[in-house]
Amino acid sequence: MTRYQNMEQLTGDFYTQNFAKTAREGSLILNLGPQHPSTHGVLRVIVELDGEYVMRAEPILGYLHRMHEKMAEVKTAAQFIPNMGRVDYGHAMGWNWAFVGAAEKAGGIEVPERAEYVRVITCELNRIASHLLWWGAYLLDLGAFTPIMYAFDDREKILDILQIPTGSRLTYSYFRIGGVAQDLDADCIRRIREFIPWFRSRLPMYKDLVSDNIILRKRIEEIGVIEQDVCRRYGATGPVARGSGINYDVRRAAPYSVYPKLDFEIPTSDLKCARGRYDVRMAEMEQCLRIVEQCLDMMPEGEVLVKGAPKPSWKVPKGEAYFAVEGARGKIGAYVVSDGGKNIYRTKLRAPGFCNLSLFAEVSRGTILADAVAILGSLDLIIPEIDR
């Protein structure tokens, strides 16, 4: 029998002891993580259990905290771009875009049209790669080993493509203030064109093999229902909000770049459960292909970096700017406040995963521990993004 009346008898660190203060008599306190495979990286969740049921849960953050916002204050805007690739390794292009977009907004810099298309293409390909990473890892969480092999096979093709213009495979720092670092060459475009039909042929197989699988359905249907008002109160965005039937996508709600010219749908689901979020992400991958296809056809010739693009020593003019993009996990925001000095005065990074995870405590209450893991995975967590 566990009793928490005497704090001296308690083991555990600051967070466990703080959590145990309000624990009920007879309950079990369990630490998940920070080195637990189902917590994706170094997330730690303390749960209070009554048998198998989660009475209370508290995510503990900070194990991957690197203080990017401080680094932004000791570097010039251009020098800070490589940091953005390291905030979220899953969808690094989205973060690249959010930050350079905010700097461009503050500096009133126009981006050449070809660069806008290149940005959309790389960002959307990266979104597919991110969703594939989530898909494979989520199914791994749920006990299905094979899908991640297929997912990484496809993802590898995208990484090979993105390696050509960016030179990196994971932590891209490809965007520049005023454009992108390099144009997509003929070889790269050929590979993208080959990839689209290939990946399109894979999606029905994934549906047959995995999405319609009865074991998966029993694990994720009606699990972790997130009501729309929960999304509002916690600021959840991206597939988490769209999986609850909220038709909100920054690409349509606050259009940027060439997205208004492109024809694509915003998949939503009214299921509100883990299945809804799963369906939204699977449908999004198809939409990404549509976007990339259109961009390849519509992309004009020209420069990919604006003439007189800012040098590394460029100072962001006085003022403030908030720029948001739709990342794989939701709304990525960069808020810059500049006093016109060498470095940006204050940079705030809004991580979608941070808000999406914050609702876990409320949503997991009363579920079985195994379902709590299924909920955690359905939120698509990338811990470095949450901890920043």
Added chain:
Amino acid sequence: MEALFTGLGALYLAKCDAAKTGQAFQAFLPAGFLVRAAERLLQADYHLEDICAVDCAEGYVVVYHFDHFETPGRLTLRVLAPHAAPTVPSIAQLFQGAEWHERETRDFHGVLFEGNPNFIPLLIDPDMADCFPLRKEEKARARAKDMLEAGEVVFCHPAFTLMTPDAPVEGNESGGAKPATA
């Protein structure tokens, strides 16, 4: 938009150029009215994007970004937390997502949020959580009006000088801290 703020003692209301700043509207409120403002925004179906602080010469300007799922347009709320006693009320009872943002702001700037249900360090190790890495040195601080966009003023309390571009009385920087009744 202005109607949302009637009777909230707003010090400063302004329309912003969304193309230039990414914000549609901004309001500077006395800290005492913050919770009531949040209550109205919750009723009007706004969602909380983020909370952060900017360390200015006049104090910590705590910035709340809200947006709307159905009618998008970023709404910025600001309150001032003086350097000497940086305390503002928590809105975590209304927007539960604010709990983490407020804890993060405490970690980075040392701004205290009264009423936060679990006010412990979030990102920084509890053993070194009082280092407040984003606090600036006195001489490195810039004035709020030199950085924050003034926008197209809808209402400005006569005693409020924090955001007004050319303050008639230079050096009087206590404007934001004064209680006001609008």
